[in-house]
Amino acid sequence: MTIHSSNPFATEPDPVRRFRGRLGGAVSLWTAGTGSTRAGLTVSSLMVANGAPARVLGLLDPDSDFRGVLEDTGRAVVQLLEWDDRDLAEAFGGLGPAPGGPFTLRSWTDTAYGPLLADRTHALVRLESAADVGWSVLATAVIVEVVAVEEHHPLEHRRGRYREAGS
Numbered sequence: 001m002t003i004h005s006s007n008p009f010a011t012e013p014d015p016v017r018r019f020r021g022r023l024g025g026a027v028s029l030w031t032a033g034t035g036s037t038r039a040g041l042t043v044s045s046l047m048v049a050n051g052a053p054a055r056v057l058g059l060l061d062p063d064s065d066f067r068g069v070l071e072d073t074g075r076a077v078v079q080l081l082e083w084d085d086r087d088l089a090e091a092f093g094g095l096g097p098a099p100g101g102p103f104t105l106r107s108w109t110d111t112a113y114g115p116l117l118a119d120r121t122h123a124l125v126r127l128e129s130a131a132d133v134g135w136s137v138l139a140t141a142v143i144v145e146v147v148a149v150e151e152h153h154p155l156e157h158r159r160g161r162y163r164e165a166g167s
Contacts, residue, residue, distance in 0.1 A: 026165075027089050027155040030058065032076040032114040033069040038103055040115070041066035042093035044157040045136070046078075054143040056125055059136040067137055070127055075113040076141065079122035083153035083164045113144075121148045 031040040045059035056078055060067050070076050081089055088105055090096025098105055108115040113124040125141035132138075154165035 025157060027081045027085075027157050028058070029079050029081055029085075029088060029092055029117070030060075030066060030070070030076050031079070031108075031116070032066060032073050034110050034114070037069055037072075038115055039064070039066040039069040040092045040102060042081075042089045043078075048143075055128065056123060056141050056143055058139050058141075059133070060130075060139050062132065062135070062137045067130070067139075070139065071130060073114070074127045076125050076127070077111065077114040077116050077122055078125055078141070079117050079120040080151075081155040082120070082151070083155050085117075085120075085155055089155060089157075119149055121151065122146070 025044050025046070027042060027044050028046055029040055030043050031038065033039050041060060041064050043058045043060065047057050049055045049057065058078070060070075087096055088102065091098035091102035091105055103115065106117060108117065110116075111124070116122060123143050124145040125143055128140045128142050130137050130139050151165075156163045156165045
């Protein structure tokens with residue numbers, strides 16, 4: 001075995017990916033659907049545009065199950081994750097184990113917009129548009145309702161790693 005100082009899986013430097021990784025941001029979990037059609041996706045490339053109505057914009061994986069459910073239902077829950085939710089972020093991002101599926105890792109409340117985690121800041125949203133942008137899908141959603149709860153240890157993603165906000 002040889003120890004390398006560089007990423008052995010990188011075939012060539014991607015300056016845009018490196019730039020994006022240095023931006024960092026809050027980790028959100030977007031969920032939609034009910035019952036056996038539930039789907040979710042970890043999203044850290046998002047922004048909120050205030051206005052009348054306000055909107056949330058997120059870059060989604062075009063091949064994710066979540067994209068199809070969002071487009072079918074037209075509604076979702078966008079919830080902000082905490083440090084203790086790292087396992088959820090990994091599972092819904094397709095990177096961590098979730099025997100029985102990622103929805104088995106926590107308790108959820110079904111809403112008309114999708115599955116909801118308890119005690120998390122969240123927005124109920126209605127899909128306005130979805131457009132291919134680069135290698136992602138830009139989902140623009142109208143914010144219908146926001147519930148803000150006290151944050152304890154917000155989860156952030158920067159340079160390919162999860163971090164506790166403020167650390």
